[in-house]
Amino acid sequence: MGRLSFLLVLLCASLHVAFSFTDGLVANGQFEVSPKPSDLNGTVVTGGRYxxxxxxxxxxxxxxxxxxKQGDMLLVVPEGSYAVRLGNKASIKQKIKVIKGMYYSITFMVARTCAQDEKLNVSVAPDWVVLPMQTLYSSNAWDTYAWSFQADYSDIEIVFHxxxxxxxxxxxxxxxSIALAALYPPKPSNRNVLKNGGFEEGPYVFPNSSSGVLIPPNIVDMSDHSPIPGWIVxxxxxxxxxxxxxxxxxxxxxxIELVAGKESAISQVARTIPNKTYVLSFAVGDARDSCEGSLIVEAFAGKETIQVNYESKGKGGFKHxxxxxxxxxTRTRIVFYSSLYTMRSDENHSSFCGPVIDDVTLLSVRKS
Known part of the structure; x- marks a missing residue:
């Protein structure tokens, strides 16, 4: 079966067909199926487009x-044994069959190697995003990101450039490690005016990765949808x-973990009735990732605000x-952000961390 699967992958590659999609890794998404030795000159792929x-x-x-090794730097691959590097103006792309009009998210791992101001352009026409890579959020130099798009066609082409x-x-x-997942935007209900208040609907999470998935800020991702349906970074x-x-x-x-202090915030605009009283409730805690000390979340609802202090031992826990x-x-903007910049206390895993937000509910209050 292993030999048959390998041959099928090679056949599809040679024909350059569009792959049918199911949630998870795209075809050869971890690049473990390698080029032929004759298609490589050292590390450089010289065997043509396919x-x-x-x-x-x-x-x-x-x-x-x-x-x-690259000079004094050791290149580490987070999943499996192989990865690809895109040099000057280089790109990789793959065609995939999807459902036209559906929302999808792409999850992928990326690391910079040489330049401080490296960038990565990810696109599915006509949507695109350019990720700046100056800020590293993880301790192993690899960050996992998710980006979303709406499929305008049944055959799409994912491009990394x-x-x-x-x-x-x-x-x-x-x-x-490139993966794709369908998104099903939730709707408000009589139990919650907010959409996706528990953040259960979101991008694909790699089962063997403990780094979490970064959602880029709205100033980078200018689309009107998000990998976390209902919410904007x-x-x-x-x-x-x-x-x-x-x-x-x-x-x-x-x-959601707010990992970059006041530079890390999420929001949602909810439909409300003017002069009506509402209750906003939510959970604040720590992610059990050695994020110790005082964590502070500020929540805004219209013109009202609340500051929540949470003393973390870095071992998990929360309060409502x-x-x-x-x-x-008729529209009320709900915003959460962290007031403090915090780093993990584990010396071997120095990276950004912060308070966890979950179970966000907005309900109107009946007059007694």
């Missing part, structure tokens, strides 16, 4: 093995989408908070 099975490449593309030109043409981002830095398999989550299987406010319009 040398990497299931992918079409252009420009200076390298096939990197984990543990390979390095838009920069460096003196060293090999200098550029490393990419590994309204800040300069990303927020982290976490799962209960690797983190402490107050309710359900998913939550609620407050009332009177709506002043």
């Amino acid at each position: 040398a990497i099975p299931s992918w079409e490449i252009s420009g200076f593309v390298e096939y990197i093995k984990s543990g390979q 390095n838009p920069r030109v460096e003196k060293d043409e090999a200098c550029g981002p490393l990419i590994d 309204e800040s300069l830095k990303a927020v982290k989408y976490i799962d209960s398999n690797h983190f402490s989550v107050p309710q359900g299987k998913r939550a 908070v609620s407050f009332k406010f009177v709506a002043i319009g």
